[in-house]
Amino acid sequence: MFLQQIINGIVVGSVYGLFALGFTLLFGVNHIMNMAHGSVFMWGAFAGLYAVLGFEAPVGVALLAGMVAGGLMSVLLDLVAFRPLRRRGAPEFSAIVSSIGANLVLLAVAQKVSNTAVMRFPFDAFPVVVYRVFGLRIQLLQLVIMGVVLLMVAGLVHALYRTEFGRRIRAVAFSEPTARLLGINPTLVNMQVFFISGALAGLAGVLIGLVFNSVHFGMGEPLLLRAFVIVILGGLGSIPGALIAGLIIGIVQTLGIAYVSAGMAEAIVFLALFVVILVRPTGLFGQAGATMRVRRA
Amino acid sequence: MIDFFFTYESLFDLILVNALLAMSQYVVLRAGVFSLGTAGFAALGAYGCALLVTRAGWPPALAIAAGMAIGTAASVLLALPLSRLRGVFQAVATLAFVQIVLSATQNWVELTNGALGINGIPKVVGLGTLTVVTLLVVAFLVAMGRFSFGRALDVIREDETVAVSLGISVPRYHRIAFIMSGALAGLAGGLHACNSYTITPGEFGFQMLVNVLAMVVLGGRTSVWGALAGAAILSTLPELFRVFADYRNMVQGVLMMLVIVYLPRGVADSFIVAVGDRRSRQASAVHGPRHETAVSVVHAAASDAGVRP
Numbered sequence: 312m313f314l315q316q317i318i319n320g321i322v323v324g325s326v327y328g329l330f331a332l333g334f335t336l337l338f339g340v341n342h343i344m345n346m347a348h349g350s351v352f353m354w355g356a357f358a359g360l361y362a363v364l365g366f367e368a369p370v371g372v373a374l375l376a377g378m379v380a381g382g383l384m385s386v387l388l389d390l391v392a393f394r395p396l397r398r399r400g401a402p403e404f405s406a407i408v409s410s411i412g413a414n415l416v417l418l419a420v421a422q423k424v425s426n427t428a429v430m431r432f433p434f435d436a437f438p439v440v441v442y443r444v445f446g447l448r449i450q451l452l453q454l455v456i457m458g459v460v461l462l463m464v465a466g467l468v469h470a471l472y473r474t475e476f477g478r479r480i481r482a483v484a485f486s487e488p489t490a491r492l493l494g495i496n497p498t499l500v501n502m503q504v505f506f507i508s509g510a511l512a513g514l515a516g517v518l519i520g521l522v523f524n525s526v527h528f529g530m531g532e533p534l535l536l537r538a539f540v541i542v543i544l545g546g547l548g549s550i551p552g553a554l555i556a557g558l559i560i561g562i563v564q565t566l567g568i569a570y571v572s573a574g575m576a577e578a579i580v581f582l583a584l585f586v587v588i589l590v591r592p593t594g595l596f597g598q599a600g601a602t603m604r605v606r607r608a
Numbered sequence: 609m610i611d612f613f614f615t616y617e618s619l620f621d622l623i624l625v626n627a628l629l630a631m632s633q634y635v636v637l638r639a640g641v642f643s644l645g646t647a648g649f650a651a652l653g654a655y656g657c658a659l660l661v662t663r664a665g666w667p668p669a670l671a672i673a674a675g676m677a678i679g680t681a682a683s684v685l686l687a688l689p690l691s692r693l694r695g696v697f698q699a700v701a702t703l704a705f706v707q708i709v710l711s712a713t714q715n716w717v718e719l720t721n722g723a724l725g726i727n728g729i730p731k732v733v734g735l736g737t738l739t740v741v742t743l744l745v746v747a748f749l750v751a752m753g754r755f756s757f758g759r760a761l762d763v764i765r766e767d768e769t770v771a772v773s774l775g776i777s778v779p780r781y782h783r784i785a786f787i788m789s790g791a792l793a794g795l796a797g798g799l800h801a802c803n804s805y806t807i808t809p810g811e812f813g814f815q816m817l818v819n820v821l822a823m824v825v826l827g828g829r830t831s832v833w834g835a836l837a838g839a840a841i842l843s844t845l846p847e848l849f850r851v852f853a854d855y856r857n858m859v860q861g862v863l864m865m866l867v868i869v870y871l872p873r874g875v876a877d878s879f880i881v882a883v884g885d886r887r888s889r890q891a892s893a894v895h896g897p898r899h900e901t902a903v904s905v906v907h908a909a910a911s912d913a914g915v916r917p
Contacts, residue, residue, distance in 0.1 A: 344696055395869045403695055404642060408825050408868045411818055415861025423854065532814060536707060539700050547696070574715030581707040588701045589689040 315447050316569045317562060322453045323522065324561015325460040328554040330515040330534060331541040332467070333508030339548030340484040340504045343403065346410040347388055348512055348538065349531030350417035355381035355513020356520040356530060357421060363436050370437050374459065374517050381513015382506040388413055389505040394498075421528035429527040437521060456518050463511065464554060471550075480504060484548075537564075540584040546594030556595065616847075617735055621803055623843040624738040628796035629816070630823040630835035631745060632789045637829040638758075639785035640765035642695055645686065645702035646820050648709040649679040649790045651812035653797025655713060658726040658807055668732040672798035679794015680787060687786045691779035706817060713809040725808030726801075733802040741799065745792065749832045761785060762830070822864050828874025837876035 334348050345351075358380030359373040368376065392413040396405050440451035471477035482490040483500045490497055519534070520526040541560050545552025560580060567576025587594065613620070629646055636643040657675035660666040666674070686705060693701055713720045720726065752758050760781055764771040768778050801807050823842050828834025846856050871878055 344699070392865055399872075401868075401872065404637075405868050405872060407642075407696075407699065408821065409865050411821065412861040412864030412868070415818065415857045415864070419855065419858035419861065536703070539703065543697075543700055572715065574711050578708055578711040578715070581704045581711070584704045585701060585708065588693065588697055588704070592693060592697050 316565050318447060318449065318453070320562035320565035321558060322456055322561075323519075323565060324558040325457060325554075326515050326518045326522070326557075327534070327537060327541060327561050328557025329460050329463060329511055329518070331538045331545070331553040331557050332464070332550060333511035333515075334538045335542045335545070335548055335550065335553040336504060336511075337508045338542065339550075340480060341393070341397075341501055343393060343406040344410070345385075345388070345393075345508070346407055346535070347392070347414040347417060348508070349535030350414050350421070351381050351384045351388070351509045351531075352512040352516040352519075352534055353421060353528060353531035354384050354417065354516070355509075356516030356526045357425070358513065359517030360430055360432060360520060360526045363432055364430075370455075370521070373436075374514060377513040377517035378510040379513070381516065382510035384417075385505045385509020385512070386502055388509075389502055393505075394501075397501075418528060418531075425528050427528065429525050431524050431526070432521060452521060456522065459514070459518065463514065467507070467511075468550065476503075537580070540580055542594075543584055543592075544587050544594055546596040549594065549596045552594055552596035613735075619843065619847055620735055621738060623840050624735075624742045625796055625800045625803065626819070626823060626843045627742055627836050627839040628745060628792060628799070629820045630827070630839040631749060631832065632792035632796060633820045633824045634829055634832065634835035635749070635792065636785050636789040637824060638765060639761040639781055640768070641690075641782050641785055641789075642699045643690070643702045643786060643789060644699055644817050644821070645683070645705050645786075646789060646793045647812050647814075647817040648702070648706035649682060649793035650797035650800070650816065651706075651709050651713055651809070652682050653679040653794030654801040654807050654812070655720060655726070655797075656794075657798035658729050658801040659719070661729055661802070662726060668730060668802050672733070672795070672802060675798025675801070676791055676795040679797065680791040682794075683787045683790020686790070687783040690786060691782040703817075706812075710809060710813055713812070720809070723809060725806055725810075727806045729801055729805055729807070731803060731805055733799050738799060738803070741795070745795075746832055746836065753832065757781075757784075819860075822860055824874075825864060826867050826874055828877025828880075830873065830877050831880060833880065834874045834876040838874065841875070 330348075330352055334345065337343060337345050337348070355377035359377035362368040362373045362376040363370075366372075388410070392409045393406055396409060437452055442449045442451070442454075469477075471480060479490070479495050479500050480503070482493060482495055483497050483504075487497045490500070515534075516530075519530070537560060541556040542553055544559065545554070545556030563583075564576050564580060567573075567579055571579075629650060632646045632649070633643075636645075653675035656678040657668075657671045660671040660674055661668055686702075690698060690701060714722055716722075760771070760776045763774060763776060764778055764781055771778055797812075819842065823838030824835050825838070826841060827836065827838025842860065845859065846853065849856075849859070852859065867874060873881065
């Protein structure tokens with residue numbers, strides 16, 4: 312039973328990690344906290360769901376639809392909410408306020424579109440196959456989720472550290488003026504980073520929607536709050552930090568819900584966040600002064 | 609006229625409670641502390657006051673004072689570690705605090721009744737009390753802004769390096785501003801509890817945090833008038849446009865984005881600066897142009913940073 316909960320926790324935690332990865336990437340490169348990231352996640356889940364409901368798309372296509380929708384939504388956010396501020400060199404406060412405003416709009420539209428209803432994937436959207444290994448129940452869906460997350464993370468790490476594209480992103484993250492001097496267009500790079508971050512959020516949205524089989528307009532907010540915990544715990548801007556902290560939070564939360572209560576689990580998670588911020592603001596994997604960069608593991 | 613007041617009494621109550629909350633948020637932002645803790649302190653103040661009245665049978669006035677004391681105590685405890693942090697970290701730490709308070713109000717059912725909230729609080733705070741309290745707080749904050757204390761906060765917000773070079777202790781002023789914010793929010797929470805018969809955890813959630821922040825951003829975060837104007841506008845807006853009730857959040861979101869992008873100083877502060885500009889231009893017409901250049905240079909430099917010259 313305990314091991315079973317651990318496995319469930321790892322599956323949920325890896326999706327949290329995926330979501331937090333986009334969040335931390337945005338912070339590492341653009342130095343902004345995107346408070347509308349939860350809404351991008353929710354819209355990704357919506358896109359995946361509507362692809363299944365409207366076009367009877369297979370799950371693979373639904374995941375892709377979620378990614379593209381999330382990515383585009385995120386780029387739109389960049390254009391409307393962040394770029395005007397960046398151009399003016401406004402303080403970080405402005406970006407947070409502006410993204411809170413954007414979040415309200417995205418939430419209100421989603422509430423209108425879905426009529427505040429909790430929606431579900433059709434029962435046969437994903438074949439329910441359960442494997443039994445040493446008395447543990449492992450669903451095919453859980454294996455697929457782990458596979459997708461691993462694939463995305465490996466792809467992202469490869470893109471960031473082994474390609475010309477990633478080199479440009481890291482250059483902008485390191486210093487925008489320097490990157491500009493080297494002939495890199497920071498505006499374009501920022502947009503690409505927004506797309507990647509949004510695509511990860513959208514994918515996480517469809518995955519979470521499948522795991523809990525529920526999609527509704529308020530699903531983004533708790534995840535965003537959890538993402539705060541994850542990125543702070545892992546160190547702001549740190550990619551391995553986000554993944555490992557995501558797993559930790561996923562496991563702690565699942566165990567907490569199973570053995571204590573949902574409310575206590577929440578309180579424990581935020582208490583942990585508070586302690587981490589006070590004792591070690593750079594997180595488990597951050598280094599003082601290096602928190603603003605997309606660091607290499 | 610009297611009818612008008614009776615019809616809209618609850619709206620005025622709402623505006624005044626929101627004004628107190630907005631001023632709690634304004635105090636920290638003026639000092640450059642990015643705290644989102646107002647909602648958490650308000651919840652502590654409201655629940656403290658409501659529980660003391662309904663369970664322990666305290667007289668309401670004393671209970672409201674206790675609510676304020678609880679808010680203050682919580683902010684004192686938080687202020688010490690928080691003054692070590694900056695910017696985003698302050699925001700996240702205070703957000704965590706709000707979430708901890710919220711999950712306590714929701715899950716500590718024996719004490720707080722959970723999601724049902726606390727009912728049957730006697731309504732002893734009316735429009736009169738709220739007006740008097742708000743006026744006192746406004747007077748206090750305006751006076752504070754006129755003395756060196758307010759100037760010190762302004763310097764810290766604009767440039768911490770300059771503040772340090774002037775011998776201003778940044779952590780000390782951050783702490784004082786944060787504690788004032790906690791006291792004000794606790795007071796607002798206590799008054800709100802004794803004004804509305806019932807309180808529920810949902811009122812103090814993310815929504816309140818966003819609302820209060822939106823008020824200060826919309827009105828302006830460098831003068832008390834900004835917080836007041838923001839509270840008045842955002843509390844009245846849903847009443848004026850009842851037809852668009854469904855779109856309330858959308859309108860608020862669009863307003864926040866537009867204001868922060870195109871009017872970064874907020875409505876009231878932009879107005880104050882515009883009036884100041886006009887005065888100085890008139891003055892220069894009388895006293896010659898030298899004065900004007902100096903003033904306009906200051907204004908140009910201060911235009912975006914949100915300074916009130």
